[in-house]
Amino acid sequence: MRRALLAGWIVAAAAGHARAQQLFTSEEIGYLVGRKTAAAKQDGAETRVQYFYHYFKKDRDPALPAPKWVEQTLDAMLKRPVWQDPEEGILNEAMLWQAPVSVLYEFFELVRKSFPPSEGGQYAPPGGLLRDYEDNRIRFQMSLDRLVRARLGNSLGGRGRAVLAHFDLINKQLDSVMDGLVNGDTQRYKDAVMAIAALSNGAFDVLQSNPRGYAPAAQPAGGSRTASLLCFILGIGCAFFGAFTVGSLNEERIQQGIERYKAKAKEWAHEYERQFVVIKIHYLVGAPMVLGLIAGLLTFDLFGFLIFAGFGVYAGLTLPGWLLRNIRLRRGMRCEAQLLDAMVLMSNGLKSGIDLIGCIEMVTKDLQPPISEEFSLCLKNYHLGTSIEKALEGMEDRVQSRLLSYMIKAIVIQRSVGGNLTKIFDRIVENIREESKLVEKTAAMTAQQRIQAIVVGVMPWIMLAVMFVFQPASMKEFYFTPLGICTLLFCTVWIGIGMKIVNKLGDINV
Structure with a gap:
C-alpha cells in the first residue's frame, strides 16, 4: 500500500514539474513550429521561415510553389554579387537574404528544445540555452547589418524595405529574449518568442503580396470627363464674354487707361535707356500676362484660370517698374564700389594741377564701367553745352547712390562759393572708408535676419509648388475654390508682413 502511494506521489510530482516547465500551450506551439494532424497541416513560423529560405534556391523542391516574382527575379539575384566576406567570399543577393532567415530557423529550433517530448522537444530549460540564444542573436544582427x-531596400521586387522593417523588429525582440533569460523573466521570454514568430509570419506574408506603392488613381468615366471639359470651356467663354461686355460699357475709361499705359511705357523706356539698358517694355508687360493665361488654361479649372490670369496681369503691370528699381539699385551699388577709386584719382589729378574736366576725363579712361559710363555721359553733356554743374546733377539723378550725391554736392558748392576741392575730396574719401567698414560689419551681423526673411517668404510657396506637383488633384480641389482663394490671399498678406518684420530687424542705416 505504501509503495503504491509513493509511486503515485512521484508520478504526480513529475506531472506537476512537467506542467511547470511547459511554457507554451499547444496552440502556441502550433503557431511557432507548426503541427501536422490527420485532418490538416498547420504551417508555423518555423515552417514559413523554411519556405522563405528555399524560395531563393535554384534547386528547390518543385512541390514548393513560389510567388511569380521570385521566378522572374531569382536568376538575376543569383548572378548579382552584393557583398564580399573575408571568410565566405563573394555573396550574391539571394544568399544575403537567406542568411538571416537561416538564423531564424535555428532560433525556432532552440525554442523547440523547451517543448515537451510529445511535441518534439526535450523539456530543456530556456535559461540553460543562454549561450546558444546569445550566439543566435549576434549572428542575426550581423546578417541584418549586411x-x-x-x-537592398529595392530588392525582392520592391519588397525589400518592408522585409527589412520586420527583420529590424525581430532583432529588437531578440534583445528582449536575452533580457528575459538573464533576469529569469519567463513571461517576457515567452512574449518575445511569440512576437518573433508573428514578425516572421509577417515577413513571409510580404513575399506573397504586392509591393507597397500608390494605388492608381481612379480614372473618371469618359462621359463625365467630356462634360467637365465642356463646362470648363463654357466657363472660359463666359469669362471672356463678361470681360468684353464690361470693356464695351467702359470703352472711354479703358482708352484713357491705354493712353496712360503708353505714356508710362515711354517713361519706363527712357529710364531704362538712362541706365544703359535697351529693352522692349511691351515684352516685359506682355510675357507674364501670356504665361499666366497659358498656365490658367492648363489647369482646366475656372478658378485656376482666374487665379493664374490675374496673377499674370498683375505681374505684367508691375514687372517693368520693379525691374527698373532693381537695376538702378544694383547699378548704384556698383558705382559706389568704384567711387573711392574715382575720387582718389580725381584728388591726385587736382593736386597735380589738372582741372576738374581733365580729372573727369581721367576717370572715363582709367576706370571700368559703370562709373566710367556715367562720367563719360556727364562729359558728353558738358561738351554739348550743358554746364558741368547741370551735367553732374543729371548723373546724380540717374545713379541711386548717396555717396555719389555727396561728391557731386561738394563739387557744385565748391564751384559756386569756392574752397579747396582737394581737401574736400580727401575728407569724403576718409568718410567713405570708415562708412564702408561699418556697412560690412553690419551686413555680417544682420546676414541671418536677411536669410530668415528670404526663407519666410519663399519656403511656403516652394512647398505649395511641390505639393501641386505630387498631389495636383487634391490641391486643385481646395485652392481653386473661393475658400482656397481666400486662404491664399490671407497667407500672402501675412507672409508679406512676416518678411517685412524680419527684414526690418536687420535693416540698420549706417
Missing part, C-alpha cells in the same frame, strides 16, 4: 549596408 543586408542594410548592401542597400
